[in-house]
Amino acid sequence: MTSQSGASAPLEKLPLETYVPPAKPSLIGLSRAEIADRLGEIGVAPSQRKMRSQQLWHWMYFRGAENFAEMTSISKDMRAELEQHFTVDRPEVVAEQISNDGTRKWLLRLPSGDKLERPHEVECVYIPETDRGTLCVSSQVGCTLNCSFCHTGTQRLVRNLTAGEIVGQVMVARDRLNDWADREDGTRRVTNVVMMGMGEPLYNFDAVRDALLIVADNEGIGISRRRITLSTSGVVPNIKRTGEEIGVMLAISLHAVRDELRNELVPLNRKYPIAELLQACRDYPGASNARRITFEYVMLKGVNDSLDDAKLLVKMLKGIHAKINLIPFNPWPGTAYECSDWDQIEKFSEYIFNAGYSSPVRTPRGRDILAACGQLKSETEKLSVRERQALRAMAMTD
Structure with a gap:
């Protein structure tokens, strides 16, 4: 199948914008040391910074406080000082x-x-x-990549998210689901986090790392690293760093077993071809039979779903602690791809399973609201020149 655009897609997009922080910055997304530094900037004595940082950490990430007024173990004067300089704001829910x-x-x-x-x-x-609740989190506004089967890939890359904006998504989910530490039944609704939303996480490595370390911290949000999965299209230089610096589960958006086809489906393959990607997986720190790497494989009718593809997939994964997650293609407006027939998906899965690999078929979820795998796309757009000029004119008259 030829590229839907009729021409080779560029490997990567450059961000259109950079992050501009609000006038009053949020403490969400900062490490304990960074919080202590911010407290020092507003005059908190060195002897108190560690203790105050720990208090803030507990209230933000364990109790889910939405403002400083809720933090009753902190003195009233200190809360007023914090309120003057900082926020603990999350992203705003525009629509659900x-x-x-x-x-x-x-x-x-x-x-x-x-x-x-x-x-x-x-x-x-x-x-x-029934046995878990999975939160799919975004790492970029838009996406760096141009995967031809993915709706998010058709969107421009506006910018990377900050660590606070990534952690903030988890906090919003806990807010909306009443899922903080004071739940009466003591259970958790968000038990797993997957970095499989908008964006390529490994092209925003530092922010993703800092955010996931906060999410996994036992004194805060406390989601085990074994319940956090980072999915990448194959940014090879940062795969090893993911294992060493974050230590979460790894998933690879593979989707093809031949470089020629993967170059089209995942143009990043032209930079990091399959052999190089698989070697990085073999070298992934901590990989074992108990911590297998997941290979995601979207099932595209007549494109990558033959038994020959299944046979080559098994052959190429030899020696890797792996499982294969087969994903029925989720259609989106304007796509030319179709989902493989169910009989073919079952034959593909059966061959892989009989070869000794777990090969679950992902149940499509949220298709009716374009929330399934590969369907996410925000409506973020830059202002037109005319709109920007109008805003500047309004600002000059204020």
Whole structure:
């Protein structure tokens, strides 16, 4: 199948904008040491900074406090000082859609200090199941990559998210689901986090790393690293760093077993071909039979779903602690791809399973609200020149 655009897609997009922080910055997304530094900037004595940082950490990430007034173990004067200089704001929920299957999709607006641009927005999805609740989190506004089968890939890359904006998605989900430490039944609704939303996480490595370390911290949000999965299209230089510096589960968006086809489906393959990607997986720190790497494989009718493809997939994964997650293609407006027939998906899965690999077929969730895998796309757009000029004119008259 030829590229839908008729020409080779570029490997990567450059961000259109940079992050402009709000006038009053949020403490969300900062490490304990960074919080202590911020406290020092507003005059908190060195002897108190560690203790105050720990208090703030507990209230933000364990109790889910939405403002400083709720932090009753901190003195009233200190709370007033914090309120004057900082916030603990999350992204704003602009819209919530609930699927027939219980999946929830939130459109989140991000705080910004740039008054000349429309606020940026991302999507975040919660998928409830009988034994878990998985939150699909975004790492970029838009996406660096141009994967031809993915709706998000058709969107421009506006900018990377900050660590606070990534952690903020988890906090919004806990807010909306009443999922903080004071739940009466003591259970958790968000048990798993997957970095599989908008964007390529490994092209925003530092922010993703800092955010996931906060999410995994036992004294805060406390989601085990074994329940956090980072999915990448194959940014090879940062795969090893992911294992060493974050230590979460790894998923690879593979989708093809031949470089010629993967070059089309995942243009990044032209930079990091399959052999190089698989070697990085073999070298992934901590990989074992108990911590297998997931290879995601979208099933595209007549494109990558033959038994020959299945046979080559098994052959190429030899020696890697792996499982294969088969994903029925989720259609989106304007795509030319179709989902493989169910009989073919079952034959493909059966061959892989008989070869000794786990090969579950992912149940499509949230298709009716465009919340399924590959369907996310926010409506963030830059202002037109005319709109920007009008805003500047208004600002000059204030």
